[in-house]
Structures are given as C-alpha cells and as structure tokens.
Amino acid sequence: MTVNVCPLPVADGATGLEVLKGLVRERSLLTALACMHRHVGNAFQITLPAFRPAVFVGPAANRQILVTERHRLLWRNETDPVVKLLREGVLVIDGTYHDEVRALMDPPLRRRHVLGHIPTFWRLTERLSRGWQDGETYDMLVEMRRLALFLLFEPLFGVDLTADLPSLWQPILKLLKYISPGLWLIWPAAPRPGYGQARQVMDAYLYDLIRRRRRELAQGRHPDEANLLDRLILAETMDDDRIRDQLLTMLIAGHDTSTALLAWTFYLLGTHPEAKARVQAEADAVLGDGDEPPTAEVLGRLHFTDQVIKETLRLYPPIHVGNRRAAEDLVLQGYRVPAGTRVMYSIYLTHRDPAEWPAADAFRPERFDAAARKAGAAEESAESGLRYVPFGGGPRNCIGAAFAQVEARVVLAYLFRHFDFELLNAEHIRPYMGATLEPRPGVLVRVRRRRSAHALASRPL
Numbered sequence: 001m002t003v004n005v006c007p008l009p010v011a012d013g014a015t016g017l018e019v020l021k022g023l024v025r026e027r028s029l030l031t032a033l034a035c036m037h038r039h040v041g042n043a044f045q046i047t048l049p050a051f052r053p054a055v056f057v058g059p060a061a062n063r064q065i066l067v068t069e070r071h072r073l074l075w076r077n078e079t080d081p082v083v084k085l086l087r088e089g090v091l092v093i094d095g096t097y098h099d100e101v102r103a104l105m106d107p108p109l110r111r112r113h114v115l116g117h118i119p120t121f122w123r124l125t126e127r128l129s130r131g132w133q134d135g136e137t138y139d140m141l142v143e144m145r146r147l148a149l150f151l152l153f154e155p156l157f158g159v160d161l162t163a164d165l166p167s168l169w170q171p172i173l174k175l176l177k178y179i180s181p182g183l184w185l186i187w188p189a190a191p192r193p194g195y196g197q198a199r200q201v202m203d204a205y206l207y208d209l210i211r212r213r214r215r216e217l218a219q220g221r222h223p224d225e226a227n228l229l230d231r232l233i234l235a236e237t238m239d240d241d242r243i244r245d246q247l248l249t250m251l252i253a254g255h256d257t258s259t260a261l262l263a264w265t266f267y268l269l270g271t272h273p274e275a276k277a278r279v280q281a282e283a284d285a286v287l288g289d290g291d292e293p294p295t296a297e298v299l300g301r302l303h304f305t306d307q308v309i310k311e312t313l314r315l316y317p318p319i320h321v322g323n324r325r326a327a328e329d330l331v332l333q334g335y336r337v338p339a340g341t342r343v344m345y346s347i348y349l350t351h352r353d354p355a356e357w358p359a360a361d362a363f364r365p366e367r368f369d370a371a372a373r374k375a376g377a378a379e380e381s382a383e384s385g386l387r388y389v390p391f392g393g394g395p396r397n398c399i400g401a402a403f404a405q406v407e408a409r410v411v412l413a414y415l416f417r418h419f420d421f422e423l424l425n426a427e428h429i430r431p432y433m434g435a436t437l438e439p440r441p442g443v444l445v446r447v448r449r450r451r452s453a454h455a456l457a458s459r460p461l
Contacts, residue, residue, distance in 0.1 A: 008044060028433050033346055048185070065332065066386065085175060128143070137445065148259045149251075210247075262408060263443050323342065
C-alpha cells in the first residue's frame with residue numbers, strides 16, 4: 001500500500017500577515033503558534049529566517065514524538081543556549097549516557113522519597129510566609145520563586161539557601177533569560193552580554209558546594225539516600241563537572257517550573273472565587289486546627305486541591321512546548337520531516353484544543369475528578385492517552401514530576417489554610433513565553449491572615 005507523504009503546510013499570505021501582527025502586538029511566539037494552529041491545522045512549519053521548526057499539536061503527534069519514534073529524535077541541539085548552559089545535564093543528553101544518568105538521579109525523586117520531604121516543604125512554606133505583613137501586597141511570581149528555590153535546595157542538595165539567595169537571585173534570573181526564546185532563534189550568533197558573569201557566579205557556588213560535600217562524605221558523614229547531591233558524589237562515574245551539570249539542570253528546570261505552576265494557581269484561584277473557597281474549605285476540613293505537617297495519607301485527601309493543580313497544568317503548562325531534532329529523515333503525522341529539522345510539539349495548544357477538551361479555555365478542575373469520571377458524571381479519561389502532557393510522556397517524561405506535584409499540594413494547602421489572597425491585577429496578566437510559561441507582569445495579591453473554618457465555628461456567638 002502506498003502512503004502519501006506531504007511537505008509540511010506553511011502559512012499563506014493572509015495568515016502570515018496575521019501572525020506577524022500578533023507577534024508585534026503581543027511580542028510572544030505563543031501568539032504566532034496559536035494563530036498558525038487556528039488557520040493551518042495540527043501540523044505546520046514556521047518559516048522565519050534561520051528558524052524553520054516543524055510544529056505538531058495533538059495526542060497522535062505526541063505519541064509519535066514521545067513514544068513510537070522517539071529513538072529517531074534527539075533532545076540535544078548544539079546551537080541552543082540551554083545546551084551551552086547545562087552542558088551534559090540530564091535534560092539535554094541522549095542515548096545510553098542519558099539513561100545511565102537518569103537511572104542514577106531517579107531514586108531520590110521517586111514518590112516514596114518525595115513524600116518524606118512533606119515536613120520540610122511545610123516548614124519552609126511556613127518560614128517564608130511568616131514574613132508577610134497583613135494587608136500588604138506581594139507578587140506571587142516572586143514569592144513562589146523564592147519558595148521554590150528553598151524547596152529544591154534543602155531536600156535535594158541538603159543546603160539552607162537563606163544566606164546565599166541574595167547573591168544568587170540575579171544570576172539565576174539572568175540565566176533563565178539566557179535560555180528563553182529570543183533573538184537567538186533567528187540569529188544564533190547574536191551578542192548576549194552579561195550572561196557569562198552570571199554563569200561564573202553560579203558555577204563558583206555549585207563547584208564550592210560539591211567540594212565541601214565531598215570533604216564531608218570523605219570524613220565519614222553519613223550520606224542521605226534522599227539527597228540527590230550525596231548520591232551524585234558517591235557515584236564513581238560522576239566527576240565535579242558532570243555533577244555541576246546535573247545540579248544546574250535541577251536548579252534551573254526544577255525551580256522555574258514549580259514557580260510557574262504555583263504563580264498560575266494563585267491567578268486562577270484569584271479569578272475563580274468559588275474554587276478558592278473550596279480549596280480553603282478543603283484545607284480546613286482535612287488539615288484541621290493543628291499546625292503539624294500532614295502525613296502522606298492526609299495530604300492524599302486533598303482531592304479538590306489536586307484537581308486545581310492538574311487543571312492549572314492543563315491551562316498553563318510550565319513547559320509549554322517540547323523541542324527535539326530529527327536525527328534522520330522521518331514521517332510524522334503523514335508529513336515529511338528531513339533530518340536536522342527542529343521538531344516542536346505544543347503542549348499548550350494540545351491542552352487547549354477544542355477537539356480534545358470541551359470548553360477548552362475554561363477553568364474546570366472537575367475534569368480531573370476521578371470519582372465523578374468513574375460514575376460517568378464528568379469528561380471521560382482527562383489524563384488518558386497523550387492529550388494531557390504537562391510533564392511530557394513516554395520513557396523521558398519529566399524526572400521531577402512527583403516532586404513538583406507533592407510540593408505544590410503541600411504549599412497550596414498550607415498557604416490557603418492560613419491566608420486569604422485578593423488578586424489585584426487580573427486584567428493585566430498575560431502568558432509570557434520565557435524559560436517556562438510565566439504570568440507576566442506578575443501576580444499581585446493582597447495578603448490577609450485567616451482563621452480556619454474550625455476556629456470560626458467554635459467561636460462563641
């Protein structure tokens with residue numbers, strides 16, 4: 001049987017003009033991708049100078065890219081800033097070396113170990129929020145970034161970041177900007193001053209951390225099996241350079257995705273007061289009056305909070321687009337993709353495709369109500385197949401998926417149990433296509449400490 005293989009569709013003149021207007025108006029590649037999807041379909045090619053990726057949308061394409069054809073696609077693209085920054089980090093290597101590094105890093109990130117960090121997540125969230133003044137305004141994009149860094153460094157690296165964060169804050173932001181979409185997409189050699197110094201600061205910090213921990217372990221300090229840094233140092237195959245690459249990968253990719261998820265959750269709950277009230281009521285009912293951290297079993301009873309997290313990841317997936325490079329000529333969804341082509345699968349557009357999701361742009365946490373789905377009262381199989389891929393899919397799904405979800409549930413439970421948040425700038429917030437999909441210019445909220453529903457109910461009339 002002969003199979004027709006076609007070249008990828010491109011924009012006609014009218015569509016191209018609309019894409020250009022959207023780019024100028026919104027200054028976002030996301031606008032261009034959405035416009036192309038609307039007018040051209042689930043497969044198309046961008047035709048900018050020096051930037052001609054093949055773009056795919058939908059679960060069928062996701063399955064090919066992430067599962068069935070994954071061996072014919074590479075993660076590593078030597079011209080991308082993320083490769084220059086992370087070097088041999090687990091995110092940007094391929095083949096058996098990737099599999100070996102991932103197998104080494106995976107155990108501390110498994111759910112069993114992550115659940116053991118619940119008290120740490122709880123304590124660090126309490127510590128950060130202790131400094132909030134009642135009635136004052138805070139940017140949750142900034143606050144959640146600070147918190148995400150603390151929540152990453154202490155459990156996985158064994159480091160209290162409090163004293164070091166002021167000196168690392170700007171270098172971290174600079175490196176995130178370095179790997180964000182920008183002029184380098186169409187001009188790879190574009191000068192980018194200032195990034196070298198930021199990298200030097202981070203490298204000096206990480207190499208010093210590695211050397212100090214090596215000395216401690218050599219002097220008999222008992223290694224922590226849930227500590228990623230300890231595990232990397234004790235591995236015979238990992239020298240300081242390779243350890244640096246994995247730590248920087250976790251630092252950049254791990255904290256920034258959690259930052260985006262938590263900040264978007266504050267935005268969505270701020271614009272949906274009924275859902276916010278349910279999150280608070282659930283936290284009051286499940287956590288009770290005490291301030292002790294929840295057990296894993298108690299945390300597992302925060303069903304609606306979990307639905308909110310999943311729906312936030314659907315509407316605003318932090319990793320909004322996946323990047324690969326065709327290692328050889330191949331056919332994806334019936335279209336010819338020559339070797340060397342950049343292949344992108346749009347998580348954001350798949351998650352908002354009306355063909356896959358009724359009321360695709362609406363915030364409906366009940367999509368992920370497993371009990372309702374089982375009873376036939378909600379949409380069937382919201383997480384089935386590969387139409388829901390906030391953490392990717394297949395054998396190379398996000399290594400930190402369990403960490404991110406447990407962390408988010410603890411943070412939201414603590415904060416909405418103890419505080420009320422009034423969103424102040426909803427009409428100005430837009431998705432920004434940076435290293436992750438961020439709410440810009442930020443999520444401004446007025447913070448007020450609240451009393452639990454139990455305390456209010458027991459107050460004498």
